[in-house]
Amino acid sequence: MAGTTLLLVGVVLVVLVVFTSSYRVSYLVRDNYKSLNSRIHYYGMFGLLSTGLPVLIIYLLWWLLIPFYFEASVVKDLVNSLGISPDENISLLVGQVETIRDTFLSADLSKKSEVFNHNGKINYEVLASLYDSVNQPFDPETRPLLFQVGYDLWLLEKNANNSFHLVLFLMMAGSVSVYIFVVNPSFKARYYVENIVLGILIAAAGIAIITTLGIVVSMLFETFRFFELHEWKDFFFGYTWAPNFHGDSEMSILPLLFGTVYISIFALLVAVPVGLFSAIYLAEYASSYTRSIAKPMLEVLAGIPTIVYGLFALITFGPFLRDFFGDGGAFGVNWMSDARSVATAGTVMGMMLIPFVSSLSDDIINAVPQSLRDGSYGLGATKSETIRLVIIPAALPGIVGAILLAASRAIGETMIVVLGAGAIAKFSGNPLEAMTTITTRIVSQLTGDGDFNSPETLVAFALGLSLFLITLFLNVIALYVVRKYREQYD
Amino acid sequence: MKINKTSLSSVSSLSQKRNAAEKRFRLYGLIGISIGLLMLLILIGTILSKGLTAFQQTFITLEIELIEAKLDKNGNRDLANIKKVTTFGYTPLIKKSFEVLISKENLETDLSSKNASKILSKSAASELRNFVLKDLNVIGQTVSFEFLTNSWIDGYLKGRVTRDTIKNSKNVSPEQLDLVDQLVELGIIKKKFNLGFLLGSDASDMRPEAAGFGVSMVGSFYMMLVVLILSLPIGVAASIYLEEFAPRNWITDVIEVNISNLAAVPSIVFGILGLAVFINFMHLPQSAPFVGGMVLTLMTLPTIIISTRASLKSVPPSIRDAALGVGASRMQTVFHHVLPLAAPGILTGTIIGLAQALGETAPLLLIGMIGYIATNMPTGIIEGLASPNSAMPAQIYEWAKRSDPAFYERAWGGIIILLVFLITMNTVAVILRRRFERRW
Numbered sequence: 001m002a003g004t005t006l007l008l009v010g011v012v013l014v015v016l017v018v019f020t021s022s023y024r025v026s027y028l029v030r031d032n033y034k035s036l037n038s039r040i041h042y043y044g045m046f047g048l049l050s051t052g053l054p055v056l057i058i059y060l061l062w063w064l065l066i067p068f069y070f071e072a073s074v075v076k077d078l079v080n081s082l083g084i085s086p087d088e089n090i091s092l093l094v095g096q097v098e099t100i101r102d103t104f105l106s107a108d109l110s111k112k113s114e115v116f117n118h119n120g121k122i123n124y125e126v127l128a129s130l131y132d133s134v135n136q137p138f139d140p141e142t143r144p145l146l147f148q149v150g151y152d153l154w155l156l157e158k159n160a161n162n163s164f165h166l167v168l169f170l171m172m173a174g175s176v177s178v179y180i181f182v183v184n185p186s187f188k189a190r191y192y193v194e195n196i197v198l199g200i201l202i203a204a205a206g207i208a209i210i211t212t213l214g215i216v217v218s219m220l221f222e223t224f225r226f227f228e229l230h231e232w233k234d235f236f237f238g239y240t241w242a243p244n245f246h247g248d249s250e251m252s253i254l255p256l257l258f259g260t261v262y263i264s265i266f267a268l269l270v271a272v273p274v275g276l277f278s279a280i281y282l283a284e285y286a287s288s289y290t291r292s293i294a295k296p297m298l299e300v301l302a303g304i305p306t307i308v309y310g311l312f313a314l315i316t317f318g319p320f321l322r323d324f325f326g327d328g329g330a331f332g333v334n335w336m337s338d339a340r341s342v343a344t345a346g347t348v349m350g351m352m353l354i355p356f357v358s359s360l361s362d363d364i365i366n367a368v369p370q371s372l373r374d375g376s377y378g379l380g381a382t383k384s385e386t387i388r389l390v391i392i393p394a395a396l397p398g399i400v401g402a403i404l405l406a407a408s409r410a411i412g413e414t415m416i417v418v419l420g421a422g423a424i425a426k427f428s429g430n431p432l433e434a435m436t437t438i439t440t441r442i443v444s445q446l447t448g449d450g451d452f453n454s455p456e457t458l459v460a461f462a463l464g465l466s467l468f469l470i471t472l473f474l475n476v477i478a479l480y481v482v483r484k485y486r487e488q489y490d
Numbered sequence: 491m492k493i494n495k496t497s498l499s500s501v502s503s504l505s506q507k508r509n510a511a512e513k514r515f516r517l518y519g520l521i522g523i524s525i526g527l528l529m530l531l532i533l534i535g536t537i538l539s540k541g542l543t544a545f546q547q548t549f550i551t552l553e554i555e556l557i558e559a560k561l562d563k564n565g566n567r568d569l570a571n572i573k574k575v576t577t578f579g580y581t582p583l584i585k586k587s588f589e590v591l592i593s594k595e596n597l598e599t600d601l602s603s604k605n606a607s608k609i610l611s612k613s614a615a616s617e618l619r620n621f622v623l624k625d626l627n628v629i630g631q632t633v634s635f636e637f638l639t640n641s642w643i644d645g646y647l648k649g650r651v652t653r654d655t656i657k658n659s660k661n662v663s664p665e666q667l668d669l670v671d672q673l674v675e676l677g678i679i680k681k682k683f684n685l686g687f688l689l690g691s692d693a694s695d696m697r698p699e700a701a702g703f704g705v706s707m708v709g710s711f712y713m714m715l716v717v718l719i720l721s722l723p724i725g726v727a728a729s730i731y732l733e734e735f736a737p738r739n740w741i742t743d744v745i746e747v748n749i750s751n752l753a754a755v756p757s758i759v760f761g762i763l764g765l766a767v768f769i770n771f772m773h774l775p776q777s778a779p780f781v782g783g784m785v786l787t788l789m790t791l792p793t794i795i796i797s798t799r800a801s802l803k804s805v806p807p808s809i810r811d812a813a814l815g816v817g818a819s820r821m822q823t824v825f826h827h828v829l830p831l832a833a834p835g836i837l838t839g840t841i842i843g844l845a846q847a848l849g850e851t852a853p854l855l856l857i858g859m860i861g862y863i864a865t866n867m868p869t870g871i872i873e874g875l876a877s878p879n880s881a882m883p884a885q886i887y888e889w890a891k892r893s894d895p896a897f898y899e900r901a902w903g904g905i906i907i908l909l910v911f912l913i914t915m916n917t918v919a920v921i922l923r924r925r926f927e928r929r930w
Binding site for chain 1: 508509511512514515516518519520521522523525526527529530533536537540723724725727728730731732735736744745747748749750751752754755756757758759760762763765766767770771772773788791792795819820821845848849850851852855856858860883886887890898901902905908909912916
């Protein structure tokens with residue numbers, strides 16, 4: 001706790017320096033403002049940035065990296081002090097030690113010192129009451145050494161935290177005192193402030209890169225762990241998806257990919273004709289009044305959260321389809337046993353994708369220069385002939401780009417398929433059967449109480465990485481095509 | 491050689507064909523857009539017709555005699571002692587009040603008072619107990635108390651449950667419905683506005699009538715707070731750098747391609763990232779709104795960056811030239827002149843990004859925002875950010891999974907609330923744009 005207090009004192013110091021520095025500089029120059037290098041508030045700003053910012057950065061880094069370091073040190077501790085046998089699960093022990101650490105962390109201070117007797121033996125009564133005080137279940141069967149290691153870890157972390165806070169305080173105090181002696185009216189405060197701000201801006205732009213790197217690295221890391229436990233040949237070239245939490249699972253991406261692609265194609269079959277014809281109508285036929293009403297209304301479809309579509313598929317559209325194709329349905333055929341099917345999810349997803357196709361295509365058709373239309377009309381073509389033979393071919397690359405973007409959206413869509421597509425992985429051409437997709441399996445493998453070291457859970461990361469790469473590929477092509485096309489007429 | 495003799499004033503067959511094709515093509519377009527609009531109408535119609543009933547709930551008003559001998563044997567109003575009486579101690583009181591009611595109003599029913607009292611919600615006894623524990627003075631008095639009925643009776647009054655659909659049901663019998671009919675006529679059973687749905691928390695599988703949306707609304711609110719606080723400054727800073735300062739080289743190209751790709755990455759991938767980095771690696775708590783907020787921030791950033799860059803770009807260069815001309819530094823030019831002029835556009839983009847994040851479900855499922863059910867409103871900001879909670883879309887998903895029509899009704903009702911938020915946000919964005927956006 002002492003460390004935190006020091007830190008607070010430091011922060012107060014920094015704030016004080018900001019207020020006093022401006023005053024100090026203005027005092028130094030008195031009425032002679034011409035000798036100032038920068039406007040006065042830049043001196044204060046420099047005070048804030050130069051003393052506060054490094055501390056903030058170091059504090060954040062500490063907060064981000066400390067779990068990393070301690071996890072490594074726990075493992076070392078465990079291996080060295082316990083002499084564990086190779087068949088023991090290290091990560092399980094690490095988890096136990098961390099729970100013990102957390103218990104010590106949240107327990108009452110006075111009880112902690114009494115847990116261990118003078119000779120280092122554990123006082124179980126005190127320990128049990130300590131667990132009780134923080135509402136943790138106490139398991140007396142736990143190895144005594146684990147308590148020792150957990151306690152040591154807690155102590156180590158506490159000491160490290162305290163000394164870290166002390167260092168931070170010294171840093172702040174140091175920079176404050178240096179600042180007070182360095183700053184004078186001729187100090188180039190604005191120059192430095194602007195450079196620091198530029199640095200902050202660059203760092204913010206870097207977050208986008210860091211996110212992408214984070215996605216790739218974290219998923220690659222877990223995917224490698226998955227392939228250590230599971231045959232990669234089965235994942236890429238197997239035929240069955242049958243995860244089994246008792247081990248010995250067959251997990252292949254192929255049936256999932258089949259379901260994903262099938263549902264996406266079904267959705268595109270709904271969305272592309274409707275979207276494209278809407279776009280043509282809006283761009284070429286509709287009056288500006290109709291257009292100003294119909295276009296935003298269509299775009300509402302894109303703004304509705306996907307959970308709404310999912311619910312619509314599950315509760316309304318699926319049973320509606322089953323009333324026609326199911327047992328005792330209006331068509332007298334028994335083709336559909338479940339409300340959830342490729343057709344259910346596909347149609348509803350198609351609804352969602354209509355504005356993606358129509359809006360982008362509409363923009364692209366509008367970007368086709370008027371001279372092309374005029375030339376076509378001048379040769380005697382009707383409006384529809386102009387559209388079919390001149391405008392669509394001219395706009396084709398852009399439209400393809402729009403469709404690819406919609407496809408990438410369909411492949412990555414989660415909630416509609418989770419609720420509307422079902423959970424059965426199989427190769428089947430019947431659109432009225434339930435089928436499953438990559439995204440539904442990611443959700444189901446990661447939302448259970450799975451252990452993060454079992455291949456059945458880790459497979460989700462491999463699936464996620466595959467999904468990321470597939471959509472990335474589609475996006476890159478689509479963006480490239482759209483961009484290249486747009487440049488032609490600008 | 492045959493000469494095609496046609497008059498100029500009559501239409502040739504080829505022209506007729508072409509004109510017909512023209513009309514057909516136009517019709518296709520019309521059909522396309524009608525299908526799109528029809529789907530929107532169907533969707534909205536479904537939502538309204540299925541969800542609006544969730545805002546009403548069936549209540550029954552009973553006269554309950556809070557018998558002192560049963561609730562407070564010692565008669566000294568000692569809270570600890572009265573607390574020892576569990577909900578089972580309150581059930582007979584409710585049964586008794588039914589007996590009184592049936593004889594007083596001369597109701598025709600063969601039901602025992604025990605079976606009659608089953609039309610109440612399973613939480614009735616605990617509601618009564620909480621009421622008594624709050625105010626011990628009521629013990630010994632007869633109070634009129636409003637109970638929730640169970641979800642089948644509620645469904646019966648709303649037309650969701652009919653006598654046909656309950657033929658094989660163990661949960662509700664035709665005799666109970668007969669009783670309900672009589673009580674409705676007497677005005678003892680009534681539908682009223684459902685405040686509990688707007689303010690309450692989720693309830694267990696067996697009590698859909700008590701499930702509320704309020705706590706998950708608060709969860710969503712805290713998440714949006716985190717998204718706003720993180721993504722607005724970071725997004726604006728990144729856009730300013732890319733638009734105003736970045737030299738054109740391969741590094742900025744990479745960043746730009748990266749951002750436009752991130753905007754199209756499936757949201758579930760951000761959920762996996764959040765699970766791997768925030769929860770498994772950094773050991774942040776599961777199901778906490780601030781973790782959800784951070785995941786949604788990463789997802790929203792590209793949207794905000796793209797729209798912010800567009801609005802920075804729309805500020806004409808002459809503004810910059812003028813500022814630079816009177817001696818401002820580049821940084822001053824941007825922060826004193828360009829940024830304020832771009833602010834309406836930035837705000838609009840931010841609101842739209844937030845609206846997107848508000849409706850996002852998939853990433854929340856992965857970081858565990860459905861696993862826990864928060865039963866109480868968080869009491870402060872820290873608890874609101876860090877204690878396990880759900881969010882609006884995740885709560886809707888949870889109800890959708892429970893395959894019970896009564897929960898479906900709640901899910902649709904939740905969707906109406908969610909859509910009201912989204913429509914409000916988007917309207918604000920449109921108004922901001924119309925009101926403040928400048929055309930140069």
